[in-house]
Amino acid sequence: MKELKLGFIGTHGVGKTTLCYGLAARLKAQDYVLDIVHEVARRCPLSINEDTNVAAQSWILHTQIADELLAAARHPVVLCDRSVLDNYVYLLVAGGRDDALDTLVASWLRTYDLLIYVPVVAELKPDGMRSTDAAFQQAIDDRLLRELDRRGVQALRLAPAQREHWLDIVEEEARSRYLQPQLPLL
Structure with a gap:
């Protein structure tokens, strides 16, 4: 079987974890x-959401990369509940571009076989961790789409009207592009 690393991308509260x-x-x-x-921002000991900063996003990005390296070393298929790009977008919205992290993100994006963009389709529900500010959620989503276009990154963009599918x-x-059929168990 060919190895696969797939990343779900999008702002918070859109259904990446569920997918x-x-x-x-x-x-x-x-x-x-x-x-x-799993989403590493939930483990971040520093400020996230609207109060994030370079230190917090650096911690998140480096922890994300470390977790992905470990998962890929042990498993042929790795599913990422986020990618470095959507993590980095929170820093872009909060404080602007960081040259060192920007270079790291650009390089690491090449390690994903498939990115899947999950759009905003429903009202935010509080989860005790992530921001419930709809304007902030939309700002992250808008910036993420601009970053995809600016960087020329291809992503499977899910259509809001097809949410149930x-x-x-x-x-x-994933199966048609990357995963070879398994032999029947019985």
Whole structure:
């Protein structure tokens, strides 16, 4: 089987985690060996959301990369609940570009086989961690789309009108482009 690293991207509260776990469950049921890189911002000991800063985003980016390296060393399929790009976008919105981190992000983006952009389609629900400010959520989403275009990064962009089929679309894209069929178990 070809190795695969897939990253879900988008602002907070759009369903990346739900899609990531759903895809993992479907692939595991088909006997794929995989790992999930969970959103590291939740473990960040520094300020996140609107109060983020260079130190916090540097911690998040470096921890994300370390988690991805570890997962890829142990599993042929790695599903990332975020990517370095959408993590970095929070810093861009909060304080502007950081040359060193920008270079790191540009280089690391080449390690993803597939990025899947999850758009804003529903009202934010409080989760006790992420911002509930809809304007901030939209600012992150807008900036992420601009960064994708500015960097020429290709991503599978899920359509809001197809929300009930997102998981099917993502699974089909991953399987058709990257995952070889498994032998039947029985």
